[in-house]
Amino acid sequence: MQTTAGSSFLRAEVDLAQEEARKRKAEKTKTLGSPIEVPGKPLAITIQGSGAWTAESNAIARLIDLESGKTRKIFKGHSGPVTSLVLHDNGRILITGSWDQTIRVWNTQTKEVISSTAAHTDFVKGLFIIPSLNLLVSGSSDKTVRFWDLSDVRSAQPLVSTGSISAHTRPVERFAGYATSDTTGVLYTADTMGIIKAWNLEKEEGTPIRWRATVRTEFKHHRTGVNDMVFGADQLWTASSDETVQVQHVVPPKETKPIPPITHPVAVKAILHLGLTELAEPYLITGAGDVIRVYDVSSPEEPELLNVIDAHWHDVTALRLWVRKTVGEDGVTRVEPWVVSASLDGTLRKWRVSELLKPAPVQAEAVPSTKEEPTNAEKPSGLTEEEERELEELMAED
Template structure:
């Protein structure tokens, strides 16, 4: 018997149909000069060795280096057969790493594109990866849905540390920029709403920070080494180092905040939201300055490339938004002249709870 994966061949609720029609209509927009790719984009990372390029992690199991000006794929890295959730480069830029749903971290030689080594040890999805040079060695750090942080020596491939403390999965991890000269400190964000810090060479350093009510998705250190956070509690916050990591600014959103970056020259905070929007906030006052609309699915990541913030999403597009003063002001003025149509507005009304809608969507996918 023939089978079909076409969604139109299956039962769908009227709410789901209306939402799909809205997305189909919105998908035609050209805001942010979209670069369209064949599968969902789950993460992005800037390429410091090739200005104007970024690496993206895709649900198809591939990693691409994209040239933003042309939209072309300059390099394609293959191997995984499961979604790739995160990417990073080695400290010398010669190796590319990707966390994967298959519980491993894949690596490739950047120049040749050939697979290098797989780093193993997680018992569930790998959600975040980063690297650091410390004491003359290059280290790979990964966080998984198994609530563990693993540390590997990149050259030998050996796992040197297994750091535990979180009760639920790790969502993100970053290296404290003020700790690298003396001791490498890793800050981690978890689904248990905790933010923890670990010494690269082992040990939980302090009691967890609890600035949010639920999952913390992203962490970002600004130039002052203060910590910015993005959470499923629909807020983004700035935690002040000199004030014992207390929040001195809270940015309230209508939906989950998936990523956050700070554009220092303009004094802007830029956030990515599950409601498909990219928002620009005044860092000093916390006021919303502008909303970039274009994505028609959840925005999953942000990358700063010069004076441009690049956003990626489940809609399989890469979009670019200028933060140059004149171009940003022009975008604000254009937005003030026109009002969004009903097709542009997400349909948030539903008789189902959020959990029920998620379960229904999973059943429909199956």
């Protein structure tokens, strides 16, 4: 009992110090990045045109105008935090996943729910789409991955399940992948233990539609949960709670040096590799704690830290590229790349890429971290310790 009481006291002291540091930093960063206040804490974002689509802790999804900062549309219907979202059919369809265990399909013009699907037996934690295959992939705290057919996505009926994966032993939250033909693809799945599995996907002949997943390989280079994952140019980039960003060559080159982990002082929650976007520039942007870092990865074997930005006063949850288009008085359309960051401080912030690449004059002051390794011991509530902490942060008053 003394040990428990002592641990609780120390945790309370750490929490108080963290709260005080966040208050100071909230004042310090209140105008940085032209913040857009979001009523719910943004857990995921996607950008299309000048709009930012947000999945929020207050059980809604939202479309925000990045130019004006105003809310264009709100999508209500979930009964728990919305953790993930994807756009389909050139933005005419929005698909969301939630802690309420459902996947909802929305008409983005009317804001109406097209369908609701009881997708998992626990929280839906991630969604991924391969458009050319009409394939939606979902991951959950129930440790499964499920496949859904989008051929008839405008039907009011629940989505049709077309297969599943049950090989993970921890919640599955992050995905990457691509089509290799009209009936085949490659999928990467990552869980909160840090295990990443690569799968060959094949659409079986006949009806109903079924997708078969065959494991290709497994990566175990992270010590704990994978928080973000992107694929491109035969490289798989991952961000983890083990405080590293790592890259794996899916097709190892004949001659190469080992690529070292890019270490951070705290868990890395978000990455944006500009080289894998339409910008095609060799820069990696990371969100670890409330700080954004910029690296030159033109030589991945020797990444160079270019900038550290005191960006938010709470954890960064997502980083996305925004290709901003403006029309001048001369009628000429100008294109400028920006980065949009989302955070548990309840804001979206906008950063010119050109400014991010300039070294900052002041070193970032990170909010103190408990530095605890996430665990997955089951609690009486049915949540893991990691999920309980997540819920506390989502529901806490700012």
